Amino acid sequence: MIINKTTASKLVNFDTENFVFGTTFTDHMVICEFEDGVWGEPRLMPYGPLPFTPAMMGINYGQACFEGMKAYKDESGDVFLFRPNKNFERINKSAKRLAMPELPEAIFMGGLRTLVDIDRDWVPHGEDTSLYIRPLIFATEEALKARISTKFMFAIIASPAKSYYTEPVAVKISDYYSRAASGGVGSAKAAGNYAASFYPTLLAKEEGYEQIIWTDDATHENFEESGTMNVFVRINDTIYTPKTSDKILDGVTRDSFIQLAKHQGIEVVISDVKVADVLAAQKDGSLKEVWGVGTAVVTSIFSALGYKGEKFELPKLSDEDSFAVRLKKALVDIQTNKAEDPFGWRTRVEKLN
Numbered sequence: 193m194i195i196n197k198t199t200a201s202k203l204v205n206f207d208t209e210n211f212v213f214g215t216t217f218t219d220h221m222v223i224c225e226f227e228d229g230v231w232g233e234p235r236l237m238p239y240g241p242l243p244f245t246p247a248m249m250g251i252n253y254g255q256a257c258f259e260g261m262k263a264y265k266d267e268s269g270d271v272f273l274f275r276p277n278k279n280f281e282r283i284n285k286s287a288k289r290l291a292m293p294e295l296p297e298a299i300f301m302g303g304l305r306t307l308v309d310i311d312r313d314w315v316p317h318g319e320d321t322s323l324y325i326r327p328l329i330f331a332t333e334e335a336l337k338a339r340i341s342t343k344f345m346f347a348i349i350a351s352p353a354k355s356y357y358t359e360p361v362a363v364k365i366s367d368y369y370s371r372a373a374s375g376g377v378g379s380a381k382a383a384g385n386y387a388a389s390f391y392p393t394l395l396a397k398e399e400g401y402e403q404i405i406w407t408d409d410a411t412h413e414n415f416e417e418s419g420t421m422n423v424f425v426r427i428n429d430t431i432y433t434p435k436t437s438d439k440i441l442d443g444v445t446r447d448s449f450i451q452l453a454k455h456q457g458i459e460v461v462i463s464d465v466k467v468a469d470v471l472a473a474q475k476d477g478s479l480k481e482v483w484g485v486g487t488a489v490v491t492s493i494f495s496a497l498g499y500k501g502e503k504f505e506l507p508k509l510s511d512e513d514s515f516a517v518r519l520k521k522a523l524v525d526i527q528t529n530k531a532e533d534p535f536g537w538r539t540r541v542e543k544l545n
């Protein structure tokens with residue numbers, strides 16, 4: 193790895209109290225280029241713009257995918273990654289589906305550890321804070337023929353984050369738009385999946401909803417995801433979540449919630465989650481909670497479900513009674529080294545640079 197550190201850190205000018213998610217970047221980034229059939233040597237360099245032209249294939253045809261992950265600082269200042277192997281596996285799954293070259297583990301993990309090590313002072317201290325890390329791969333060939341690019345770039349950038357408490361939000365169950373289709377790219381973290389979700393979400397916002405609960409493209413009878421997250425439903429004391437498929441992202445937070453819930457003795461059913469069953473449970477009072485989970489916000493709790501012009505309120509549970517709140521706390525406590533880690537999810541970032 194070639195290392196070229198900045199001579200002027202921006203950290204002194206960073207307001208640790210007031211910042212907006214994903215808008216401030218750390219001093220460095222890692223880049224690695226793929227050309228002539230091989231990945232080159234990764235480079236750590238000062239964060240900044242890169243020279244590309246509008247003919248770059250990645251922005252014309254959307255051959256691009258990304259990951260979202262976080263680093264955490266504990267009270268003694270040690271820095272940890274959370275299940276980074278899951279993100280490594282998934283970026284390669286996404287790359288394969290989008291006909292992009294898979295990354296060697298040494299480039300992904302080496303780049304990640306070096307960036308987080310060198311920019312460790314950017315990992316915020318304090319309750320519910322973290323460093324959000326964005327690894328991405330995109331096509332860089334300058335060519336307009338619609339085919340697989342021959343050149344790619346892998347990059348890792350990082351941005352300080354704090355988990356903000358948000359009031360529960362109303363969400364709309366989609367009866368028309370879909371996030372993914374059978375045989376499509378829903379299970380890949382493809383950049384275009386996010387672009388495709390913006391317009392339906394804008395329409396839902398105009399109707400007073402914050403996010404969409406995405407339903408299957410064929411019948412719109414089954415829950416798939418919510419917003420940019422996986423979705424969980426609690427009926428009585430059982431948690432339901434859709435099983436992963438080629439339409440549903442295999443979320444790291446989703447998998448962690450499932451394992452934590454089972455560990456706490458909560459029954460988890462991974463199966464079809466039918467819109468009709470959820471609405472019937474809302475009517476008979478057995479629907480207790482619906483929430484989304486993802487790396488960025490960890491948990492987004494829903495206050496109401498909109499469906500075909502009707503709005504159905506969800507119960508307001510206290511923090512003690514909410515499975516979503518309880519599981520989020522258990523997860524964050526493991527991530528930030530406040531609790532035992534029986535699953536071996538936490539990995540310390542050694543100080544090497």
Ligand code: COI
Binds near residue numbers: 420
């Ligand atoms: C995540 O929560 O992991 C996401 O993918 C959200 C990101 C698009 C900001």
